[in-house]
Amino acid sequence: MIEDLIQWETTIEYVDRKTYQRRNECEYLNELHTKYTDALIIPEGGSQARALAGLQDMMDEIDFEFDVMVAPVASGATLAGIIVALDKLDKHTPRAGQDMLTPVREAIGIGVLKGEGYLEELVEQFLPDSLKCESVGEIETKQNASKTLTQTAQQIWHIDHNYHWGGYAKAPPELVAFCDDFNKTMPFEIEPVYSGKAFWAVKDMLAKGKFKNGSQIVILHTGGLQGAR
Template sequence: FLCRTHGMQLLFTNRESYRDKPALFNKYCGDDNTAFFIDEGGASPEAAKGCSELITELDKPFNHIFCACGTGTTAAGIINGIKDNGFTAEFHAVPVLKGDFMKAEIDRYLVAPHPYHLHSNYHFGGYAKTTPELIDFVKEFTALTGILIEPVYTGKLFYAIFDLIKAGHFKPGSRILAVHTGGLLGLLGMRDKF
């Protein structure tokens, strides 16, 4: 509905064809020089460069900057932005998927090596997986703050931040920035949990 409302033309395919998305793009859009191929999750050097510009929007210093990670592209972009703009903030990535691959994914789009923290124990079972504890946290956080979050990305992000604060991970008075990456439409498919 929303895609069509905004002028998108949806093309349906089988799983086998879908595995080779660049070939599908070339088949349907190869002759259109105004078309761009953007893979799931938006992972690309161009996406990382775009995300690096988020840092230039900051008008106050932060000690810590957090974001949730799916492909690692947003994280890499923010890390590049921290380094390129001379910020001293420590970056924290919160992967929402299970597995030990996130460091390699983030490092793939770094312009130059730069230290960061990877908090891999807040995936709650994997991508789009939830637990009653996470759902309760999402509800409580939204009720207390008025900030809408969802359990796939931002719920895991804020849960991690709150858990690390409770564990005394940060010095008192630390300024923490959480990058809210959206994903709120995913709530529509989870109405039964709320």
């Protein structure tokens, strides 16, 4: 990625580790605003509330019915945007015979790094309370009203942590070979950091019967092809 930025003649200002650790602090962000008055500051991974609107626009472009949307998860905003958009879609464009209390479309995030619990927190910072998930153990201690609310959220989305392949940017030979074979036969490419893990996950879940028969599945390709280099 650094090589791409250099090729695009981007001005790069390197910082030390201590400064990098301040990247989300308001004081540091205010310093950047003061130094670069006309700049649009994009947080790490692009995760911010504004990102959710972009996912809504993307959802509006899908002109066919589907049951499940799958996307890789790293910094959280993409999955959060999908969740909010699907919730809106279920409420405003219900299917025939749909029980309005039961969501019919599901979002599945594929964790691309070791972060069970952590990734859920990243996603939930952008979600209203009604769409936040809690652990099963916590649900069982709630009263029925709260239980119903949380179970509905769990029906809408979850993150699968079985496909990180050892951690962020970890790409064992089997995953690399899968991406290479995919790229030779399909009209678009995937890479082992993000999209490759998502496509592998769907392939594996299909083989294990994790989806209902006849499910229409959409996999969101989030880019990042520089991960193949």
